Amino acid sequence: MLARSWFERDAPVVAVDLLNKLLVVDEGSDAQVSGRIVETEAYRSDDPASHSYNGPTPRSSVMFGPPGVLYVYLSYGIHSCVNVVVGAIGDGQAVLVRAVDPVDGLQVIRARRAGRGDRDLTNGPGKVCAALGIALADNGTDLTGPGVRIRVVDDGTPSPANPVVGPRVGITKAVDTLWRFRTPPR
DNA sequence: GCCAGGATCGTCT
DNA sequence: GACGATCCTGGCG
Numbered sequence: 001m002l003a004r005s006w007f008e009r010d011a012p013v014v015a016v017d018l019l020n021k022l023l024v025v026d027e028g029s030d031a032q033v034s035g036r037i038v039e040t041e042a043y044r045s046d047d048p049a050s051h052s053y054n055g056p057t058p059r060s061s062v063m064f065g066p067p068g069v070l071y072v073y074l075s076y077g078i079h080s081c082v083n084v085v086v087g088a089i090g091d092g093q094a095v096l097v098r099a100v101d102p103v104d105g106l107q108v109i110r111a112r113r114a115g116r117g118d119r120d121l122t123n124g125p126g127k128v129c130a131a132l133g134i135a136l137a138d139n140g141t142d143l144t145g146p147g148v149r150i151r152v153v154d155d156g157t158p159s160p161a162n163p164v165v166g167p168r169v170g171i172t173k174a175v176d177t178l179w180r181f182r183t184p185p186r
Numbered sequence: 187g188c189c190a191g192g193a194t195c196g197t198c199t
Numbered sequence: 200g201a202c203g204a205t206c207c208t209g210g211c212g
Contacts (some may be wrong), residue, residue, distance in 0.1 A: 051197095075205050076203060
């Protein structure tokens with residue numbers, strides 16, 4: 001489990017370091033669902049595309065809280081997307097988890113994503129939440145606390161030395177800010 | 187395979 | 200009252 005200080009860094013830095021970490025969700029006492037993070041995006045309060053751009057609001061206030069906490073929001077009235085708050089308290093920084101590769105609980109993931117092929121299980125922010133069972137109710141979860149249901153784990157796999165960098169997806173502002181990061185294709 | 191359009195509702199102006 | 204940090208479906212080639 002990663003310590004809070006690990007998250008207390010600038011969003012683009014943490015976004016790269018999150019690549020190849022495991023996002024783990026407990027499923028009862030004896031089981032877990034997890035995925036290896038393969039795509040992230042960084043957001044900051046000085047960034048017009050960020051929910052934190054205009055200062056704290058009832059929705060975005062979590063982004064201004066302590067790092068290492070989940071920020072989950074509803075997108076297009078349908079899909080949940082999961083972020084990790086980073087930086088110092090008051091910064092309003094977060095990293096969006098855009099895609100993972102399934103690791104544990106593949107059967108559960110397939111069931112939650114019924115009707116989809118294995119390549120469409122977790123390759124988008126809404127799909128990651130659906131597959132791992134992360135919901136709006138998980139907004140504000142402290143990943144660094146003891147006995148939490150959701151956590152980020154370093155299994156020793158280093159983050160890629162040369163991540164693929166590109167523009168963020170689905171935004172209309174700050175399109176030229178290259179804060180999307182992916183693990184290189186195999 | 188590619189593209190256009192719809193779903194659906196909380197959040198902010 | 201408009202607009203998304205998205206996903207899925209159906210039509211067409």
